[in-house]
Amino acid sequence: MKTKIERYHWRHYFGGVAVILLILQFLTGIFLALFYQPDLQQAYASVQSLYRGLNIGAWIRDSHRWLAFFIFAAIVVHVARSLFRKDFLNYQCRISWLTGGLLIPPILALLVTGFILPWEWKAYWFMEMVPNYLGSVPLAGPVLKAFLIDAFTLSRNFVAHAVILPVITYILIDFHILAVLRKRKAGIGKYIAKHAVISVPFFVAIAALAIYIPMPTEDPDVIPMPLEGTYLPAPEWYILFLLRPFMSFEAPMAAFLGIGLPLTVLIILILLPFFFRGSNKRRGDAEIGSWPYSSLLSRPGRKHGKIKLAGVVVSFVIVFVAAMPFGLLYVETRESPTLGCNSCHNVSMGARMGTPPKAFKDRNTTPLVDDSQWMVEHWFYPQVAW
Ligand code: HEC
Known part of the structure; x- marks a missing residue:
């Protein structure tokens, strides 16, 4: 007979928080899609007219951006917690573990494609950088x-x-989760309700950030000098950490640090349950209930005092891990004035500098975009590399 004793702990809720935020992301996305025109000439204008014309529209767009960031932050904590809880040792969890790892690439791809949609200079820069980035992969590149x-x-x-x-x-x-929930008596409804309540502080933070730290793509009325741009955190820029190595290293090393290493870590993570297959038996599958209650069970043979001390240490590490996305956000935004692009690339500099070039994919007419190092330097230090 299984005895399910639920152990409540803040660390366990971040996966559910990510689900709730994804639902909100979907809803705000539908709203934005109603106004967006996927056309090189119209895209930026359609985004700007929504942004300028409709207060609620601007707020929803900025919420969509901050939501994306908090989804990432929640996932990071969720992964850290799952590692500490050693979910990969539980063979019953292996589908959840596998699909969890497989979820990371599409989530990042959503960030990348979202970055490109507004089609201003940052979007154009990014669109040109993605092929350079993947082009550095050996053989298939x-x-x-x-x-x-x-x-x-x-x-x-x-x-x-x-x-x-x-x-x-x-x-x-x-x-990853819904199939597991459907088998439970309480089902998906209770899960959603419970996590929606837990996510309230996130809603408040996102709504406030969307108001106080909006998107800095607007052409300012008074165009600043290159170094006069305001340093506003842009929540989607943390992805630039994957491109950073291309500034300091040559192709093979840059490709290793920017692509090879993160990909290897991801693959090892995904395969963990298969490395540890043998050790499940020791943990006694019979006593472990179906995921995710498995480790919420009080495990026989563990002293409670020890669990408490370990719990405190784990909590500290998880708080540290949770702070990492915010660190990334700071590091990747700090150097490049977020209005920096507009200070040189604006309509008063003529059509050539005002809008991304029409021949944007043509590396014969714009050979610089082929140069990954120049591209990343121009992003972070446009006043130096241009
Ligand atoms: C100091 C002024 C300045 C700033 C600030 C600036 N750029 Fe540029 N950028 C230039 C100039 C000048 C060129 C043209 C270089 C050339 O073709 O020789 C250029 C070229 C580019 C190119 C290559 C395409 C082309 O037409 O040559 C891209 C992409 C680009 N900038 C993106 C950006 C982004 C994104 C930002 C903000 C992070 C930015 N720039 C900020 C001056 C600037």
């Missing part, structure tokens, strides 16, 4: 790069962001 440059259109990017990636994400989440 050049083909991948040519394909991405060839295949990119704003409407395809929009379809990927608003349809394909959300569907993939939903399917994986279904295997």
Whole structure:
């Protein structure tokens, strides 16, 4: 007979918080899609007119951006907690573990495609940087790069962001958690209700950040000098940490640090349950209930005092891990004045500098975009590399 003793702890709720925030992300996304025009000439204008014309529209757009950041932060904590809880040792968890790892690439792809949608200079920079980034992969790189440059259109990017990636994400989440919840008596409703309540502080933080730290893409009325831009945190920029190595290293090393290493860590994480297959028996599968209650059970043979001390240590580490996305946000935003792009690339500098070039994929007319090092330097130090 299974005795399920639920152990409540703040650390265990971040996966559910991510689910709730994803639902909100979906709803705000539907709203934004109603106004967006996936067209090179119209995209920026459509985003700006929503942003300027409708107060609630601006707030929803900025909420969509901050939601994306908090989803990332919640996932980071959730992964740390799952590692500490050693969910990978529980063979019954392996589907959840596997789908959890597989969820990370589509979530990051959502960030990347979302970054490109507004099609101002930052979006254009990013669109050119993605093929450079994947192009540095050994062997497959050049083909991948040519394909991405060839295949990119704003409407395809929009379809990927608003349809394909959300569907993939939903399917994986279904295997990851919804399938497990459906088997429980309380079901999905209780789970959603419980986590919605726990997510209230996140709602408040996101709503406030969306008001006080909005998107800095607007062409300012008084155009600043390159170094006069305001340093506003842009919550989607943490992804730049994957591109940083391309500033300081040559192709093979940069590709290793920016792609090889993160990918290896992800693959090892995903495969953990398979490395440890043998050790399940020792933990006695019979006593462990179906995930995710498994470790909420009081485990026989453990002294309570010890659990408490370990718990405090784990909590500290998890708080530290939770602070990491905020550190990334600070580090990646601090150097580049967020209005820096507009200070040189604005309409008063003429059409050439005002709008992303029409020949944006043509590396013969704009050879600099092929130079990853120049591109990343120009992002962080545009006043130096131009
Ligand atoms: C100090 C002024 C200045 C700032 C600030 C600036 N740029 Fe540039 N940027 C230039 C100039 C000048 C060029 C053209 C370089 C050339 O073609 O020789 C350029 C070129 C580019 C290019 C290459 C495409 C092309 O037409 O050559 C991209 C992409 C780009 N900038 C993106 C950005 C982004 C994104 C930002 C903000 C992070 C930014 N720039 C900030 C001056 C600036």
